[in-house]
Amino acid sequence: MNPDRALADEKAALRVEMIARRRLLPEKSRNAKSMAITDYVVSMQEVVNARHIHLYLSIPVLAEVCTTVIVDRLAAMEKELSVPVVRNGELVSALFRKGDTLLPTQFGAEPRGVSLVDESDLDVVLMPLVAFDKRGYRIGYGKGFYDRFLQRLLQQNISPCRIGLSFMLQQVDVVPANSWDEPLDGVVHEEGIIRFNS
Numbered sequence: 001m002n003p004d005r006a007l008a009d010e011k012a013a014l015r016v017e018m019i020a021r022r023r024l025l026p027e028k029s030r031n032a033k034s035m036a037i038t039d040y041v042v043s044m045q046e047v048v049n050a051r052h053i054h055l056y057l058s059i060p061v062l063a064e065v066c067t068t069v070i071v072d073r074l075a076a077m078e079k080e081l082s083v084p085v086v087r088n089g090e091l092v093s094a095l096f097r098k099g100d101t102l103l104p105t106q107f108g109a110e111p112r113g114v115s116l117v118d119e120s121d122l123d124v125v126l127m128p129l130v131a132f133d134k135r136g137y138r139i140g141y142g143k144g145f146y147d148r149f150l151q152r153l154l155q156q157n158i159s160p161c162r163i164g165l166s167f168m169l170q171q172v173d174v175v176p177a178n179s180w181d182e183p184l185d186g187v188v189h190e191e192g193i194i195r196f197n198s
């Protein structure tokens with residue numbers, strides 16, 4: 001089998017296992033962990049200092065770390081917020097204000113009447129993940145949206161701080177990584193903040 005194909009199969013198997021594992025957490029426990037993660041996130045120096053933060057709107061059926069209260073807390077801190085929307089197969093950043101009307105799409109919720117932001121303003125990106133490892137590699141749902149997003153920003157010399165939000169049970173020793181995988185600067189889970197020094 002060609003090596004890319006083998007890695008893709010490994011990633012796919014890990015994805016299925018990790019999403020299942022996450023879904024096994026009772027909702028109450030998931031919410032408590034999301035609250036702990038929220039407290040860590042808003043305490044981070046990079047977040048405190050940021051003007052503009054890009055973050056995802058969590059998808060409940062996929063049992064992602066819930067970002068609802070993170071949005072409230074960051075809004076109270078008067079941060080400018082943007083959320084991912086998919087346009088022409090590409091992840092771009094749409095302005096988001098607390099209370100904006102959300103519309104369901106195949107890729108999660110997005111604000112009604114999308115207004116794109118100037119991505120050179122992004123200071124921090126808080127992203128979802130399915131699994132992460134000790135080196136800071138992550139996998140998502142296998143569409144490569146975040147990898148291509150981060151690479152596109154890099155090509156424009158835009159390098160926001162990249163933080164993954166995760167439950168601890170999504171940590172593995174080694175995530176199968178391809179050449180295009182963009183590593184994280186840190187992960188926040190329910191027991192604290194991990195920083196990857198590279």
Ligand SMILES: Nc1nc2c(c(=O)[nH]1)N(C=O)[C@@H](CNc1ccc(C(=O)N[C@@H](CCC(=O)O)C(=O)O)cc1)CN2
Pocket residue numbers: 056057058059061064084085086091105106107108128140141143144145146
């Ligand atoms: N909350 C969230 N938003 C995000 C991402 C993400 O991982 N999480 N993305 C990261 O790239 C992009 C969208 N990518 C996605 C890729 C696959 C699925 C997915 O598997 N969806 C389910 C259905 C969920 C539903 O019905 O609401 C599915 O198809 O089974 C969702 C988003 C941008 N927005």
Ligand SMILES: Nc1ncnc2c1ncn2[C@@H]1O[C@H](COP(=O)(O)OP(=O)(O)OP(=O)(O)O)[C@@H](O)[C@H]1O
Pocket residue numbers: 011138139140141142143144145146147148151178180181
């Ligand atoms: N920089 C890139 N340029 C072109 N294609 C890319 C790039 N990054 C990822 N891809 C494509 O995206 C597909 C999915 O990649 P991968 O399995 O690493 O996604 P993922 O990390 O799970 O997803 P995401 O980044 O959306 O969370 C791959 O088949 C790859 O071809």
